Amino acid sequence: MIGRGTAKGRRAAALVGLLGAPTLFLGIFFLGPLAIMFTYSWLEPGLYGGVVWNFYHLNYGRIFGWANTRYEQFDPAYLQIFARSVWLALCTVGLSLAICYPAAFWISRQPERRKNFFIFLITLPFFVSLIVRLFAWVLLLRPTGFINQALMALGIIDQPLEMIFTGFAVVVGMVYIFIPFMFLPLYASVEKLDMAMVEASFDLGAGRWQTFRRVILPMTLPGIVGGSIIVFIPSLGNFIVPSLLGGAKVLMIGNLIEQQFLSARNWPFGAALSMVVMATILVSLLLYVRQMTREERVTATPLNRQEA
Known part of the structure; x- marks a missing residue:
């Protein structure tokens, strides 16, 4: 039992060592900027650039149609x-x-x-x-x-x-x-x-x-x-x-x-447009993964029946 626990611990440590650096890299240089862009897309644009830290849903309203104020209009x-x-x-x-x-x-x-x-x-x-x-x-x-x-x-x-x-x-x-x-x-x-x-x-x-x-x-x-x-x-x-x-x-x-x-x-509006593009890409990838998973199941089903 002690030997098995030691072997599992070594495998876990090796796995952490192999995946730790790539995970940290992706977290800092991909997920971090993505989170900043997502946050900025819901903030108010500054008068001379930058952002004002107020919740502002009209960035997406300019794209999808619910912006109808003095400063923001749907186009x-x-x-x-x-x-x-x-x-x-x-x-x-x-x-x-x-x-x-x-x-x-x-x-x-x-x-x-x-x-x-x-x-x-x-x-x-x-x-x-x-x-x-x-x-x-x-x-x-x-x-x-x-x-x-x-x-x-x-x-x-x-x-x-x-x-x-x-x-x-x-x-x-x-x-x-x-x-x-x-x-x-x-x-x-x-x-x-x-x-x-x-x-x-x-x-x-x-x-x-x-x-x-x-x-x-x-x-x-x-x-x-x-x-x-x-x-x-x-x-x-x-x-x-x-x-x-x-x-x-x-x-x-x-x-x-x-x-x-x-x-x-206009960083918030640019961030909102970027999020729309990212969402489209994410949906495309999810459809691809779903289609590949479905095909693998269809291919594996006859094999499973033959083995049974």
Whole structure:
């Protein structure tokens, strides 16, 4: 009994030693700032910046519609900006998935040496500054840029297309940036795909669409959902890409939060907007975890029945 108690104590001490530092780090540098932001979102904004320590629910009222006072008014533009941000983030996820899904299958079927080379090419943009890469897209998409000049030289268009400072340019920039984040989870799932099950599906008379829907898609779904979440979260709060490629015409929620903190100096309202973004991300993560848990239960149920 004494030996067992000593062993349990050692395991507990080792566990505390392993998890203590990361837990302390997250508590100080993640949960701490998050708690400050949440507190500030319920405080009154100061006249010249900062906060006044009075309970003030109208920060959320300006967003959701119950602010109707002399100084605070509900403006549907905030919800429109948030809806636009969600839409552009979803477009980024969809286009990234459409590009990376077939690419992951193609690369996974290559010889080992070529496979590693292609993966290196996908991660290569990480070695270049983000600002430099985005300014390259500015040069490509502007009216006198390479794309417009090439299309006019080929006779496809008569005058330059308005591509820069549009939602299209913002989506293109975010897809370009977040493609590696979508590709790597997808590639991990595709690599684990059991081709014997695919061949068995064809042998049993299933067509390509049935095989994809009933075999390939369920087996690669964890990578699809994981990559979509990883891309959606930074896309929703991104403000660098809209600033450079969207200009003043495409305002996203990240730009609005930046303006409230730096230009308007309305920290409580900026904190309230940040909490809305955090809540949206948290709901997305909870839905992802719930879906994965449900799929694990469905997968484990037949196995449990066979064991019984």
